[in-house]
Amino acid sequence: MRRIWALRPLLAPETYSRGVYLLLGGVVGVPYVALAAVFVQAIRGNGGADIAMFVLLAGLTIVVGAGVAVLPASRALAITATRTLLGVELPEPEPDSATRWDVRRRVALWYVASVLTGGAMLMLVLFAVPTxxxxxxxxxxxSATAQELIRRTPASADGIGPSLATIAAGLAMVLGTVYSVAGAGAGLARLAPALLGPTEADEIAALRRRERAAAARNELARELHDSIGHALTAMTVQASAGARVLERDPAFATRAFHHIENTARAALEDLDHVLGILRANDSGGNGPGTALPAAAPAGRSLADLPALFTAYPADRVEVTLAGDPVRVPAAVSREAYRVAQEAVTNAVRHGADGPIMVSITVSDKHIRLEVDNPRGSASRPGTGRGLLGIRERIALHSGTVTAGPSGDRWVVVAEIPWEGQ
Incomplete structure (x- = not known):
């Protein structure tokens, strides 16, 4: 096992891919070496007295060396090369991180480390491998030169001949170069996460972006659950009622079928709106980490509630609206609309037969919404997603909600502040 471990750097593909990265770093350093040579030659040619030339070349060296390292694109290029050649998995950088100076300094350190290490390995490869x-x-x-070299090569203590000793020395140089390249590449690979990986600010930004994305997904899930769930419940009620009275009351059955059609159209409108938001987000229309637009169509508001419940039998849902809902900000009105919609849908699906009382009071400071319905049997439990969605909607506007039994009734009470919004 120890022998296999010792041979691993010679056989591992990453040794040679990392070697390519090091050699590229060395090649990048060649212009700097040439500039330094010109710098030294200029000083020697002028006896070291030309201060202006000294300052000019020193400034040029600093500008070229530092300027390349702090370019915003340098980090993205370094991360791509590090992934491909050094085999280090690095997360995608935050879009605005490359412009921060703390990140630029780290990239500059990585640039210097890559150029210096690569330059050393390049010189070693150019000398040791051919030799x-x-x-x-x-x-x-x-040739006479080769024979003279063999003659001067001392034999080993074990009596190995000069020719074999020369071959052994050559192999040692080549293998030593490979091991050196493997070690230097492994060192850079360990250093890469510290200099090219995410900073603390990057991690905070990524966390906030994930939180915004999760909130957007939850919003879309609530919209689909509430709008489509309500539509399916209303259509089920109308289809059941229409089927029962189709022969003895065709006019009622016709109205029920019209309600089913209208409810389905509204559900399709909501579904198309939500799917449009999803497609826009997938294609990058909102940009990374940006908030999605309101998932509910703009027309949904408290003023639409009486029309929303016409899909149910006339004596099933009674709506009482006190105050002027037009004064309520659109975002708050939209959320209150969805809360009432979901509460009534839950009452129809899980409550007992009987009137569902919806009471909405709009004041100067808040909206109070109450949905009161007969309790259903324990054999019709819900999943809890509807109440969870209601609580999430109310929490977005710093409101409060209570839901639970009150005698033989189930009562949902939600209050949403809106003063100053």
Whole structure:
């Protein structure tokens, strides 16, 4: 096992992909070496007295070296290259992180480390590999220089001949270069997360973006649950009533079928609106981490509640509206509409037969909404998603909601403040 571990750097594909990364870093460092050579030559040529040339070349070196490292695109390029060649998994950077100077400083450190390490490995490869291969080929060459090199190579203590000693020295140089490249690549791979990975600010921004995305998904789920659930419940009630009286009261059955048609159209409108939001978000129309637009169509408001419940029998839902709902901000009015819709849907699905009382009071400071219905039997329990959606809607506007039995009735009371909104 120890032998296999020792051979692993020679056989592992990442050794050579990381070697490519190091050599590229060394190649990037070549212009800096050339600039330094010009710098030194200029000083020597002027006897070290040309201060203006010294300052100019020093400033140029700093500008070129630092300027490349702090470019906003440098981090994205470095992360892509690190993933591909160093094999380090790094998360996607936050869109605005590349412009922050703390991130730029870290990228600059990574740039310097990559160039210096890559330059050292490039010089080692350019010297050691050709020299090592040349030593391996010496015993098979008849030139006088090769024979003189073999003659001067001391034999090992075990009595290995000069030719074998020369080959061994060449192989040691080549293998030592491979191990050096593997070690340098592994070192950069361990350093990459610290310099190219997410900062604390990035992690906070990513957490907030995930929270916004989760809130948007919950909003869409509530809209689908409330609108489609209400539509299906209303259509079921109308279809059942229409089927029972179809022969003895065709006019009532016709009205029921019209209600089913209108309810289905409204449900399709809501569904198309929500699906349109989903498609826009998937195509990047809202940008990463941005809030989705209101999932409920703009026409849904408290003023629409009387029309909403006409799909039920005339004596099933009684709506009492006190105050002027037009004064209520659209966002609050829309949420109150959905809360009443879901509460009545739950009452029809899980409550007993009997009138459902909906009372809405609009004051200068808040809306009070109460839905009161006969309690159903325990054999018709719900999933709880409807009440959870109601509580989430009310919480978005810092309101309160209570739901529970009161004698033989089930009462839902929601209060939504809206003063100053």
């Amino acid at each position: 090592g291969l040349g030593l391996c080929a010496v015993p098979f060459t008849d």
